[in-house]
Amino acid sequence: MDLENMCSTSALQALSKLLSFPGEEDDNLEQVSYPSSVVGALSPGNIGPEKKEKSKVNPPNKPENKNDIWDLEEVPEGAEFDDMWDPREQPEYDIIFKQQVGAEDLFLGMTRKDPSTACCEDLMVKIKLPGIKASDITLDIHEKVLDLRTPSHKLLLHLPHPVDSKIGKASFITEKEMLEVILTMKREFDFINFF
Incomplete structure (x- = not known):
C-alpha cells in the first residue's frame, strides 16, 4: 500500500466511519469531499463528525465587560503597589515566626x-x-503586603501569612541600621493556639 492511497480523502472518510460511535445514524454524518489540493491540509482533527463549538457562558453574577483584559481574581493582592520601573534597590530582609x-x-x-x-x-x-x-x-502594612519605601530603598513584601494591619509594632535600631516590624497573624481558632 503506498502513501498516496493512505492519505486520500476516501481513506480518511472510511477511517472516520470506522471510528464513529456505534448506533450513530449515517444520514446525520455529512460526507465531505475535499479537493485534491486540500488533502495535504487534512489532519487527525478532521476525522469523525464535525464538532460544534460550545458557546462561552458567563457566570451568573459576573457581567461581561469587553474592555477588561483579565478578571479581578487573576490579579494578585498587592499588585497595585508594585512598580517594576522603580530604580531603588530592594533591601535585605528576614522573616521570623514568633510564639509566646x-x-x-x-x-x-x-x-x-x-x-x-x-x-x-x-x-x-x-x-x-x-x-x-x-x-x-x-x-x-496591609493584610498580605508590607510596603516599605525610603529615598534609596523599596521593599514590596508579600507576607507568607495574613496579618492584622491594625495591630503591630515597628522599631528602628540605629546601631544596627535595621527596622524590626512585629505583626500579629490572623489565625483561625484551633485547639493549639486558642482553646
Missing part, C-alpha cells in the same frame, strides 16, 4: 505548643537599611 511561650509551655507542656510555625502568633520582619534615618522611612 511561658513556663507552662516549656516545663509542663500544658498548652500543646510545639516549635512549628503552626503554633506561632507573631511575624517579625527584620529589614536592613544602611545609611537610612528613621524619619526617612515610609511603612504601609
Whole structure:
C-alpha cells in the first residue's frame, strides 16, 4: 500500500466511519469531499463528525465587560503597589515566626505548643537599611503586603501569612541600621493556639 492511497480523502472518510460511535445514524454524518489540493491540509482533527463549538457562558453574577483584559481574581493582592520601573534597590530582609511561650509551655507542656510555625502568633520582619534615618522611612502594612519605601530603598513584601494591619509594632535600631516590624497573624481558632 503506498502513501498516496493512505492519505486520500476516501481513506480518511472510511477511517472516520470506522471510528464513529456505534448506533450513530449515517444520514446525520455529512460526507465531505475535499479537493485534491486540500488533502495535504487534512489532519487527525478532521476525522469523525464535525464538532460544534460550545458557546462561552458567563457566570451568573459576573457581567461581561469587553474592555477588561483579565478578571479581578487573576490579579494578585498587592499588585497595585508594585512598580517594576522603580530604580531603588530592594533591601535585605528576614522573616521570623514568633510564639509566646511561658513556663507552662516549656516545663509542663500544658498548652500543646510545639516549635512549628503552626503554633506561632507573631511575624517579625527584620529589614536592613544602611545609611537610612528613621524619619526617612515610609511603612504601609496591609493584610498580605508590607510596603516599605525610603529615598534609596523599596521593599514590596508579600507576607507568607495574613496579618492584622491594625495591630503591630515597628522599631528602628540605629546601631544596627535595621527596622524590626512585629505583626500579629490572623489565625483561625484551633485547639493549639486558642482553646
